[in-house]
Amino acid sequence: MVIGLDGRDLEAPSVCDFCSDPDPLWSYPCPDFPLFSFGMVGKSTITPGYSSVGPWLACAPCSFFIDAHMWNELREHAVRTYTGRYPGLVGTIAASMIKVSHYGFREAVADDVIKEPWEDT
Numbered sequence: 001m002v003i004g005l006d007g008r009d010l011e012a013p014s015v016c017d018f019c020s021d022p023d024p025l026w027s028y029p030c031p032d033f034p035l036f037s038f039g040m041v042g043k044s045t046i047t048p049g050y051s052s053v054g055p056w057l058a059c060a061p062c063s064f065f066i067d068a069h070m071w072n073e074l075r076e077h078a079v080r081t082y083t084g085r086y087p088g089l090v091g092t093i094a095a096s097m098i099k100v101s102h103y104g105f106r107e108a109v110a111d112d113v114i115k116e117p118w119e120d121t
């Protein structure tokens, strides 16, 4: 989930945090972490006001890729899903945004993170 400075959930209602699928099935416990600026993977600049708070939700395909540590496949799936769902979003921009956010998740969680079933309430 992405929370703004005002505490508002910027991604409500619940969707897959990796590809925006509207039917997440799994929840991955994740420490809170600041989201890096667009295009700043590996650098220390942080976008003010955006952070990842709480668990990350995943749909079935994304969960498969996460559990198998198939990070490139996860990113490619997410780019396909995003650009199909949001045609105005340029593929290269979507790919960069997804790469940055997925990188943050991978850095924040342990390799053996255990997922939990997710039910939207």
Ligand SMILES: [Zn+2]
Residues within 6 Å of the ligand: 016, 017, 018, 019, 020, 021, 058, 059, 060, 061, 062, 063
């Ligand atoms: Zn997904």
